Amino acid sequence: MSHREHLIKPRSARFGVERLGYLREESLHPLVPSWEGCRDLDGAWSQVRPEEVIVSHERYTHAPSDHVCRLVHSREEQAPRAAAWVRQGLRGAERTVYVGRENDSGDLLRALDADGVDWRQATRNGQLLLVRPEDMGQEDADDRLHRRLPELKALLDESLDQGYAGLRVADDVSAALTVESEQQSVLDYEERLDELCTTSPLSALCFYERRRSGVELGRWAQAHQCLADDVVQAKAEPGRLTLSGEMDFSNVALVTSVLAKATAPAGDVVVDMRDMSFIDVRGVEELVELARQVAPVGRVKVISPPVAMRRILEIAGWEAELDLVEDLEREAT
Amino acid sequence: MASLEQERPPVDRSGGPASDARDGGFVHEAAFYGDMDSFLAATVPFLRLGLAANQPMLVMVDIMKATELRAALGGDSRRVAFADMSEVGRNPARILPAWQQFVQDNSSDEQRPLRGIGEPIWSSRSDEQVIEAQIHEVLLNRAFAGRAAMSLLCPYDTSTLSPEVIAEAERAHPLISEEGAARQSNHYDESCATSSLVDRPLSPAPEHAVTVPFDDYGLKSVRELVRHEARAAGIDDQRAADLGLSVNELATNSLEHGGGTGILTVWRRGDTLMCDVSDEGHIDDPLTGRLPPAEHEVGGRGLYLANQLCDLVQVRSSPGGTTVRVHMATG
Numbered sequence: 001m002s003h004r005e006h007l008i009k010p011r012s013a014r015f016g017v018e019r020l021g022y023l024r025e026e027s028l029h030p031l032v033p034s035w036e037g038c039r040d041l042d043g044a045w046s047q048v049r050p051e052e053v054i055v056s057h058e059r060y061t062h063a064p065s066d067h068v069c070r071l072v073h074s075r076e077e078q079a080p081r082a083a084a085w086v087r088q089g090l091r092g093a094e095r096t097v098y099v100g101r102e103n104d105s106g107d108l109l110r111a112l113d114a115d116g117v118d119w120r121q122a123t124r125n126g127q128l129l130l131v132r133p134e135d136m137g138q139e140d141a142d143d144r145l146h147r148r149l150p151e152l153k154a155l156l157d158e159s160l161d162q163g164y165a166g167l168r169v170a171d172d173v174s175a176a177l178t179v180e181s182e183q184q185s186v187l188d189y190e191e192r193l194d195e196l197c198t199t200s201p202l203s204a205l206c207f208y209e210r211r212r213s214g215v216e217l218g219r220w221a222q223a224h225q226c227l228a229d230d231v232v233q234a235k236a237e238p239g240r241l242t243l244s245g246e247m248d249f250s251n252v253a254l255v256t257s258v259l260a261k262a263t264a265p266a267g268d269v270v271v272d273m274r275d276m277s278f279i280d281v282r283g284v285e286e287l288v289e290l291a292r293q294v295a296p297v298g299r300v301k302v303i304s305p306p307v308a309m310r311r312i313l314e315i316a317g318w319e320a321e322l323d324l325v326e327d328l329e330r331e332a333t
Numbered sequence: 334m335a336s337l338e339q340e341r342p343p344v345d346r347s348g349g350p351a352s353d354a355r356d357g358g359f360v361h362e363a364a365f366y367g368d369m370d371s372f373l374a375a376t377v378p379f380l381r382l383g384l385a386a387n388q389p390m391l392v393m394v395d396i397m398k399a400t401e402l403r404a405a406l407g408g409d410s411r412r413v414a415f416a417d418m419s420e421v422g423r424n425p426a427r428i429l430p431a432w433q434q435f436v437q438d439n440s441s442d443e444q445r446p447l448r449g450i451g452e453p454i455w456s457s458r459s460d461e462q463v464i465e466a467q468i469h470e471v472l473l474n475r476a477f478a479g480r481a482a483m484s485l486l487c488p489y490d491t492s493t494l495s496p497e498v499i500a501e502a503e504r505a506h507p508l509i510s511e512e513g514a515a516r517q518s519n520h521y522d523e524s525c526a527t528s529s530l531v532d533r534p535l536s537p538a539p540e541h542a543v544t545v546p547f548d549d550y551g552l553k554s555v556r557e558l559v560r561h562e563a564r565a566a567g568i569d570d571q572r573a574a575d576l577g578l579s580v581n582e583l584a585t586n587s588l589e590h591g592g593g594t595g596i597l598t599v600w601r602r603g604d605t606l607m608c609d610v611s612d613e614g615h616i617d618d619p620l621t622g623r624l625p626p627a628e629h630e631v632g633g634r635g636l637y638l639a640n641q642l643c644d645l646v647q648v649r650s651s652p653g654g655t656t657v658r659v660h661m662a663t664g
Contacts, residue, residue, distance in 0.1 A: 073550070230550075230553075231552075231553050246553055246556070248552045248553070248556075248581065248585070249549065249552060249585045249588055249589070250549045250550050250552055250553075278556060278577075278578075278581075280578070280581055280582065280585060281582055281585075281634055281635065281638065282585070307570075307571065307574045308574060308577075308578045311574075311575060311578060311642065312578070312638070315637075315638055315641050315642075316626065
C-alpha cells in the first residue's frame with residue numbers, strides 16, 4: 001500500500017527540474033545523502049539537513065516540556081522516530097532515557113547509527129540511558145505503572161543536579177492497553193506525567209500502537225499536550241493550539257480529543273497553522289465547533305490557514321465563525 | 334397571431350401536472366426558440382408578467398442574451414437580477430444551488446411567487462456537460478415541486494441543439510412553449526427519474542491511467558498524487574489545491590460511507606485532468622451534492638464541495654458501487 005510512502009523532492013528540483021519522488025521509508029536512510037529536503041505540494045520547500053531527513057513530518061521539533069502522544073502503526077516504526085527524539089535530546093544537553101526491551105534498544109541504536117549519531121559516547125558518559133521496562137517499574141505485578149513516576153522524578157532531579165538541561169524520555173506504555181484492567185492505570189499515569197511535564201523540564205514521547213491496542217485511543221491521547229502521527233502534529237496549551245502537517249479523516253478524531261486543552265477560561269484561542277499544509281472539511285468543522293464553544297468569552301484566531309481551509313469556510317459559509325490572521329512575521333521576511 | 338402574453342393564462346395554469354406558481358407551486362417550462370427574436374419573444378413577456386406582479390426575478394443566461402434582454406426591458410431591467418450562466422453553470426451541478434439560494438433569499442417575501450429564466454444547455458457544451466445539465470433539469474422538478482412558488486423558464490435553442498436534446502427537454506419539462514404557443518409536454522416524466530441519463534456508462538479510463546487503492550491511512554498519498562498530477566498537467570496552484578481538496582473529500586466519503594476503502598484513478602484527456610473515485614457504496618438520492626450541505630446528509634458535503642470546485646462532476650451510483658468522476662480543465 002502506498003500509505004507508507006512519502007513524497008520527497010530531490011536536490012535538483014531546486015534548480016527547476018520538476019521531478020518528484022515517492023520514496024519508501026524503508027529505503028530512506030541509504031538515500032539520505034542524495035535528498036536535501038522535503039516538501040508537501042501545498043507547502044513551501046523546506047530545507048532540511050541531510051541527517052534530519054527522516055520523513056517530512058519529523059521536521060517538527062519538540063519543546064523541552066512537551067508530552068507527546070506519538071501514534072504508530074507498528075513497533076518497527078518506533079525506532080527511527082525514537083532516534084530523532086533522542087538526537088534532539090543529546091543536542092540539547094538533556095539527559096535522555098529510552099525505555100525498551102533489548103531488541104527495541106538494538107533497533108534504536110541501529111537507527112542512531114544510520115543517522116550518524118555518536119550514541120557510544122553518550123552512553124559512556126551517561127547522557128543516554130537505555131532502560132528496561134522492568135527497571136522502571138513496568139513489570140510490577142500489582143500496579144505496573146505506579147512506581148514509574150517517582151522513578152522519573154528522582155531521575156529528573158538527579159539529572160538537573162548533574163548539570164543537564166532537562167530530562168527527555170521515550171517510552172511505549174500502550175502494550176498495557178490490551179489488558180482492560182490496566183487501561184485506567186495507563187490513563188492515570190499519563191495524566192500525572194502530563195502535569196509533571198508542564199511544570200518541569202521533562203519531556204516525554206509516548207508511543208501508542210494504533211492497531212494493536214484495539215481501543216479508541218482518544219481517551220489516552222487527550223492526556224497529552226501534543227499529538228503526532230505520520231501526517232499531523234498538534235500541540236494544545238491553554239489559549240493556544242499549534243497544528244502542523246495535514247489533518248484529515250485518519251486523524252481528525254484524535255486531534256479533536258486534544259482540542260479541549262486549548263480552551264482558556266477567559267479569552268481568545270490562537271490556532272497557529274503556519275506549518276499546516278492541509279485540513280479537510282471535518283477538521284475545519286471541529287475548529288468551528290471550538291470557536292462556538294469559545295464564543296461566550298472570546299474568539300478563535302487562526303494564523304495562516306492553508307488554502308483548503310479558506311475554501312471550506314467560504315463554501316460552507318462559516319467565514320464569520322473564526323478570525324483569520326495573516327502571519328505578519330512571515331510576510332515581513 | 335395572439336401574443337404569448339395573452340395566450341399564457343388559459344394553458345399554463347389549468348391543473349396540469351405542474352401547479353401554478355401563484356398557488357405556491359413550481360412551474361417548469363421549456364421555451365424552444367430558433368433565433369434572438371424568438372428568444373426575446375419567449376422571454377420578455379414572461380419577465381413583464383413578473384414586473385407587473387412585482388415578483389423577484391433572476392435571469393441566468395449568457396452575457397449576450399442578458400444584454401439583449403436588458404435592452405428590451407429598458408429601465409425595468411434594474412428590477413431583474415442577472416447572472417452569467419456560462420460561469421454559474423460551467424459545472425451544471427452548481428445551477429441548482431444558485432436557484433436554491435434565490436428561493437432562500439426571497440423566502441421572507443410575503444409569499445410572492447418567484448420568476449426565473451435559466452438556459453442550462455448551449456451548443457458548445459460537451460456531451461458530458463449536456464448529460465449533467467439534463468440531469469440538472471430533471472432534478473429541478475424533484476428539488477422544487479411542492480417546495481417553491483416559482484415559475485422557471487428554460488430556453489432551448491432549436492437551431493443549434495440536437496433533436497435528442499430537445500426530446501429530453503420535453504421529458505424534463507411539464508410545459509413547453511414554442512412559436513408563441515404554450516402546451517403541456519406529451520413526454521413529461523412525472524417520476525423525475527434520472528435513470529435514463531445516469532445509466533449511460535462513463536467512458537472507461539485509459540490503460541495508462543494511474544490507479545491507486547486507498548484506505549484510512551492513504552489519504553495523504555491520494556492528495557499528493559492528485560496535486561502532483563495537477564501540477565504536471567499545468568493546472569495553477571489554487572486549482573490544484575481545489576482538486577486535491579475535492580478528491581480528498583470524495584475519498585473520505587468512500588472511507589466513511591463506501592465500505593472503508595476506495596480506488597483513485599487519474600489521467601489526462603486532452604486539456605482535462607480526470608479523477609475517478611470508486612467504492613462499494615451507494616448514493617441513493619440523486620440530489621446528493623446538488624443542494625447545500627446544511628440541508629442534506631453528511632455524506633453529501635464532499636460531493637457538494639467537489640461540485641463547487643471542479644469543472645464537471647459525474648456521479649454514477651448503483652447498489653453495486655459508486656464512481657464519482659471529477660474534471661478539471663488544465664488550461
